[in-house]
Amino acid sequence: xxxxxxxxxxxxxxxxxxxxxxxxxxxxxxxxxxxxxxxxxxxxxxxxxxxxxxxxxxxxxxxxxxxxxxxxxxxxxxxxxxxxxxxxxxxxxxxxxxxxxxxxxxxxxxxxxxxxxxxxxxxxxxxxxxxxxxxxxxxxxxxxxxxxxxxxxxxxxxxxxxxxxxxxxxxxxxxxxxxxxxxxxxxxxxxxxxxxxxxxxxxxxxxxxxxxxxxxxxxxxxxxxxxxxxxxxxxxxxxxxxxxxxxxxxxxxxxxxxxxxxxxxxxxxxxxxxxxxxxxxxxxxxxxxxxxxxxxxxxxxxxxxxxxxxxxxxxxxxxxxxxxxxxxxxxxxxxxxxxxxxxxxxxxxxxxxxxxxxxxxxxxxxxxxxxxxxxxxxxxxxxxxxxxxxxxxxxxxxxxxxxxxxxxxxxxxxxxxxxxxxxxxxxxxxxxxxxxxxxxxxxxxxxxxxxxxxxxxxxxxxxxxxxxxxxxxxxxxxxxxxxxxxxxxxxxxxxxxxxxxxxxxxxxxxxxxxxxxxxxxxxxxxxxxxxxxxxxxxxxxxxxxxxxxxxxxxxxxxxxxxxxxxxx
Numbered sequence: 001x002x003x004x005x006x007x008x009x010x011x012x013x014x015x016x017x018x019x020x021x022x023x024x025x026x027x028x029x030x031x032x033x034x035x036x037x038x039x040x041x042x043x044x045x046x047x048x049x050x051x052x053x054x055x056x057x058x059x060x061x062x063x064x065x066x067x068x069x070x071x072x073x074x075x076x077x078x079x080x081x082x083x084x085x086x087x088x089x090x091x092x093x094x095x096x097x098x099x100x101x102x103x104x105x106x107x108x109x110x111x112x113x114x115x116x117x118x119x120x121x122x123x124x125x126x127x128x129x130x131x132x133x134x135x136x137x138x139x140x141x142x143x144x145x146x147x148x149x150x151x152x153x154x155x156x157x158x159x160x161x162x163x164x165x166x167x168x169x170x171x172x173x174x175x176x177x178x179x180x181x182x183x184x185x186x187x188x189x190x191x192x193x194x195x196x197x198x199x200x201x202x203x204x205x206x207x208x209x210x211x212x213x214x215x216x217x218x219x220x221x222x223x224x225x226x227x228x229x230x231x232x233x234x235x236x237x238x239x240x241x242x243x244x245x246x247x248x249x250x251x252x253x254x255x256x257x258x259x260x261x262x263x264x265x266x267x268x269x270x271x272x273x274x275x276x277x278x279x280x281x282x283x284x285x286x287x288x289x290x291x292x293x294x295x296x297x298x299x300x301x302x303x304x305x306x307x308x309x310x311x312x313x314x315x316x317x318x319x320x321x322x323x324x325x326x327x328x329x330x331x332x333x334x335x336x337x338x339x340x341x342x343x344x345x346x347x348x349x350x351x352x353x354x355x356x357x358x359x360x361x362x363x364x365x366x367x368x369x370x371x372x373x374x375x376x377x378x379x380x381x382x383x384x385x386x387x388x389x390x391x392x393x394x395x396x397x398x399x400x401x402x403x404x405x406x407x408x409x410x411x412x413x414x415x416x417x418x419x420x421x422x423x424x425x426x427x428x429x430x431x432x433x434x435x436x437x438x439x440x441x442x443x444x445x446x447x448x449x450x451x452x453x454x455x456x457x458x459x460x461x462x463x464x465x466x467x468x469x470x471x472x473x474x475x476x477x478x479x480x481x482x483x484x485x486x487x488x489x490x491x492x493x494x495x496x497x498x499x500x501x502x503x504x505x506x507x508x509x510x511x512x513x514x515x516x517x518x519x520x521x522x523x524x525x526x527x528x529x530x531x532x533x534x535x536x537x538x539x540x541x542x543x544x545x546x547x548x549x550x551x552x553x554x555x556x557x558x559x560x561x562x563x564x565x566x567x568x
Contacts, residue, residue, distance in 0.1 A: 033342025139404025
């Protein structure tokens, strides 16, 4: 038995990156780290506020998680921190369990990620169907968009319903309370974010929007007497530094126990872990294609897990790899984890020395930033493309999208995956064919290459059935129905299994039942061309004793010869 080796699953990229490190690489990493740190400032603040916590928590998460993910992760260029994908689920956890529940759920998610990495499940995440990913990502984007209407229009609603439909009903009921000054600041921020890349793609458009709109709002307040534009400082305590670490305290509701509360948090923690794993590994895969490297998925999961186990002690929120910031890092020359560490240092300096300035940022300006984030997340072009794909893929995407918006992400992922599996089984079942031969077999019709072989004559009293595809529960019953439909009772049934890659327990049970019924009807069963993997399964089930070793033949020639011997 092979011994477990920690190096196989945990080998941070920073170790190999520093072996050949030089001044040129350091200069590039410093520049990329500074730029991506500046880009991350408005996003960290916006994600923190939109999640229901505050600007300090968003920045703290970006600093601590960003540092740890770069230091311990399995990608050279991954930039970690809070992302828009978590907004919906974080908000829901806080509504139900409070900030203490969020801290415990994040801690649990970190443990799950580490376990996934240790058990080498990094590659398994890649098998999540693409329509499911597109569906819940688009659903999250629409949900983020819907959460920003209160701040964008300055409606002043103190308690916005969590449910998507109720939220929009509430907006409609308060449509007469629009704050036109706030809306103008939001629209201005949107225009700046949209137009800045047309001037220069290297300048972070969201930061430009925040600086200009904040300056305009301040000037309107100081010189124009406009006091109705709500800012971050009006709602949140301004960040002054890294909070003192403290143990998360789980508040247990009346009538609940510790274990019942933990059980209630587990689905949310699992969703955070799965979502974080999917987003970070997708980001790492995209980055690999750009820089020509190969990330270590298991190390990346462990690094993400450690980061999510640490941030709750500082009041932070769940974090993962952020593809937009990662691509910003790459495009500005970042090639090692040092760039990610520099990005975290830049954010720390902002938190320590510019925290008070954050309070002047208008809430409607942040709403504009998040609306653009939601638009970029939506992937509407991909959705349009899926309408040209097979209908099952479209159905999976639409169901996942609707469930994400109407219910929550946990339900959406569970149902989306289940539906994708069911449809996959249906497709596989339909792709498996069963042929029945009565008189002869023409080898030339069964190959793309002309074999120029003579036709094989099937002896009288022998029927040949061929299964083309996996012999599992989806096909087993269909094969049985075809057998029943053949009214004639032959003396020998030859079952060709050369194109059967595997057989499951239902198929095995079906085959056993068929053999037993055939014996009762005095019909011999001969298996032909059984693959080694399938034959091993049959031998474990003692098929050689049931049929006789001579009745399991390597090819159709031997099988027909054996059938002839039985008849004689």
